[in-house]
Amino acid sequence: MTLELVQVNLKARNDSTLGRFWAQALGWSLSSEGPGVTNLEPAGFDWPDPSAVCVDLVRVPDPETVRYRVHLELATNTDAHHAELVGRLEELGATRADVGGVGVGAPSTVMADPEGNMFSVLEPRDLYRDTGPIAAVVVDCADPREAARFWGGAIGWTVHGLTDDRALLRSAKGVGPYLEFRRTSDDDVVWNRIHLDVMPDPVEDQAREVARLEGLGATRADVGQGDVSWVVMADPAGHQFCVLGRG
Template sequence: MATRLVQINMKARNDSALGAFWAEVLGWEVSSEGPGVTNLEPEGFVYPDPVAVCIDLIVSPEPKTVKNRVHVDLATTSAAHHAEVVARLKDLGATPADVGQGDVPWTVMADPEGNEFCVLAPSPLHRDSGPIGAVVVDCVDPRAMARFWGEAMDWTVHEVTDHEAVLRSAKGVGPYLRFVRTPDAKTGWNRVHLDVRPYPGDDLEAAAARLRTLGATAIDLDQKIHWKVLADPEGNEFCLLTPA
């Protein structure tokens, strides 16, 4: 009864404007489930498919006050492509960002609402990942995250070190999921979080119970919703969506 990563959820002051920015960045289509909700996915995409991790932008009045613990890494194919992507992002409204990265081969930027993301240096690792090379989650213990998420999902664990844990869909397509060790403590709710989904025919309650036995904790939002909100062993919130 494993799950799989299907999308990331991002809070936004203006979901339609931020959605338009990210649609231009990724070359994806924009749709809406209703006021305050903007969905992004590749053109012709049949949801869900591990070839892409989609983005849901949800309107929220809460301001961004700290560095996000979840962000995306954009893939590039060459040094020239990297420079072209960075220049294009600036034209679209992104700005350079300093998160203490120092001298690194990638470029750290922020979208128009201040959400950090990286433009990666070219690497064979991301040659077939699509525009998003990786979804990155800050953590204290990558090995513990690999144990939990490697059991929670049917994604393959590719690498585990004291510095990071790397997973990818068992089908070998789409972006990687990276848990990177950071000294920063988690404060408050994550403005960006993971959404996972069981497979058709699975039971939502049973899937939630299984995640709790692996170390997740349930979060009661005191509202009627048709999905489950949980937190991983390090307190990172995530949503367990209905089977599909």
Template sequence: MVNLKARDDAALGRFWAAVLDWVVFHEGPGSTALGPAGFAWPDPDALCLDVVAVPDPEAVRGRVRLDLAAASATHQAELVARLVASGAKRVGGGDEPWTTLTDPEGNVFRVRRETDRDTGPIAAVVVGCADPRAMARFWGTAMAWTTHEARDDRARLRAATGIGPYLEFVPDPLVTRNRFHLDLTPSPRADHPAEVARLRTLGAADADIGQGAVPWAVLADPEGNRFCVLTR
């Protein structure tokens, strides 16, 4: 699951649901969750988006972003036009094979040409880091995902089923608070404390974001990116 902080979770959730052609499967005070049609929580290989309201989310360039998939240059142009009509703003220009935009609350994302047709509307969740290879080792073991590429300039993971978005790591020394972060959802049969302990042995550390007494755990990966380990 990708968690996104927002000023208005319902409005931003509607934007992303329309953009991705997903459905909202949960709406509650301060939280709007959306995913592909037919999504059944928890699905270990599926990706969904949880938009959570916070009083004043920082408008900064985070280390995590979404890259949307376009099958061709024509599809990319059509998708960008639809995004702009829905409230996104185009950022910059150039001849790159991607287009950079911001959503209605200023979160940066890209539309890129993706030759793999099985990713769905999201080509990848992209994480900036200092060491893509090391991050791929940690997250690949943490999630039991398969490494498809591991280079100094990019590492890519994907669910063992071979479908759905990639999790990509690219060099980016920026250290800042993310409005996007990852949430892990263990199997309903898993022992939550044991799963948290397993992640600690892989190199995760406890993180305090002022969460207080909550049923989930907040950890940080070896480069300090915070993530949550949810319960059912």
């Protein structure tokens, strides 16, 4: 297996301002690879590494028109840590939200970042004690079993739980956050501006990995990306993601 889940890509009105919020929220380092792009990763991180799924913020003129069914859930270690983190996030500009469908199945405080992207701060759970600040990347879907089949095959992650309502995957190395697929009806979906990015290792295997993903049921997608180094694809449920290449 040569494909790694390396980051979540978040569309933003102002990538640098929103990047500062998320860097402080996660306790991560902030950098930029060029105008309109802000990168977040743990200090000293040697990318890619399954111990963390990084965050890439990209400025777009009208992010409200870009919809992805993905959100982040943040881990806490104790009740005091949960209260402290929620309070600190509010000081940084986040607000509490009451939205059905987010946080179902796990006690949480649902919040919105300064640009309105929903996320959850989970109460302490043993499952997430060693994930780092991001407990899980959650994808709303109609069929968690089918999602686990595709994504388990795509990135080689181990399935830790599988029901009709929920599929839970994690790196085979037992590190980093979980990737969770959660059954949600279209009426309950909270649209966010986040999608997943995967990268071949080595990156020169991009064409071969794209072909392998097509064999698993993915399709290429045209979102007006033009001539770029990444390939935009959609999984069998229609969730778009990118296969990165050498930029």
